[in-house]
């Protein structure tokens with residue numbers, strides 16, 4: 342059994358003359374949660390719809406679960422749990438009927454697991470879908486994607502429209518899927534969500550995959566803010582001139598700075614005074630994302646990593 346669940350090889354999709362996705366190469370491994378991030382119009386939905394065979398690649402190729410997206414899309418769609426970004430349901434149908442229909446379509450024995458998921462998400466399965474709120478329609482989409490326990494889930498903005506409690510529940514579902522060795526491809530605008538659940542992250546910009554890295558690596562590469570508290574006030578001049586530090590602030594007996602290089606020079610300077618406490622703050626993915634988008638090219642905080 343191959344460990345690659347999604348594979349893109351120089352995959353491009355053009356809309357007439359406009360680019361949707363350009364020459365993208367990427368591998369997603371079995372059992373990982375991959376977060377796909379990018380601003381509006383970057384190409385996330387284009388990528389997902391091409392992987393599911395709703396759009397034909399302009400050039401290059403892609404395989405999902407070992408199946409070619411250009412020729413095997415029916416099989417791919419049967420085996421993948423897909424949550425689209427824009428949900429369309431027959432309004433008079435109830436969630437219970439819809440889940441029974443999907444169960445027959447996908448060869449799922451019964452709807453017990455779908456009803457169990459509905460309870461977890463606090464979804465009333467007996468009301469017509471047309472009468473449900475936006476958040477509850479989202480839950481119908483989520484249950485539909487998860488109910489067959491698919492080996493691959495492709496989720497486009499899974500927590501869109503959900504309250505914080507329900508967002509937690511969806512994150513738990515995603516993590517449970519991974520614990521069972523299943524794979525999750527998660528497109529999101531919500532950086533904190535990707536930060537929390539994803540193992541690796543890919544950032545797409547104007548149709549181009551500009552970074553792929555583990556979430557831990559993204560954070561490790563970012564400058565960290567450090568705060569040192571001394572027992573006595575310390576001179577500004579000593580700390581302001583240390584190499585590898587940015588944004589140095591000395592306020593009485595507290596020095597705060599961003600550690601852009603090594604910490605050696607800073608610690609040697611600090612050792613001349615009585616130190617009470619040192620604290621470092623862990624950068625989050627939001628800072629990584631902003632540093633990537635805001636820094637001039639060639640000086641980006643985070644670089645492409647295979």
Ligand SMILES: Nc1ncnc2c1ncn2[C@@H]1O[C@H](COP(=O)(O)OP(=O)(O)OP(=O)(O)O)[C@@H](O)[C@H]1O
Pocket residue numbers: 356359360361379380381382383384385386387388426
């Ligand atoms: N059917 C289409 N015809 C022409 N251009 C399209 C079509 N669908 C998407 N595009 C263009 O392709 C680019 C990528 O769009 P896509 O919907 O994939 O972005 P996205 O990352 O999913 O954005 P969002 O976060 O806003 O959903 C955009 O410039 C968009 O205008």
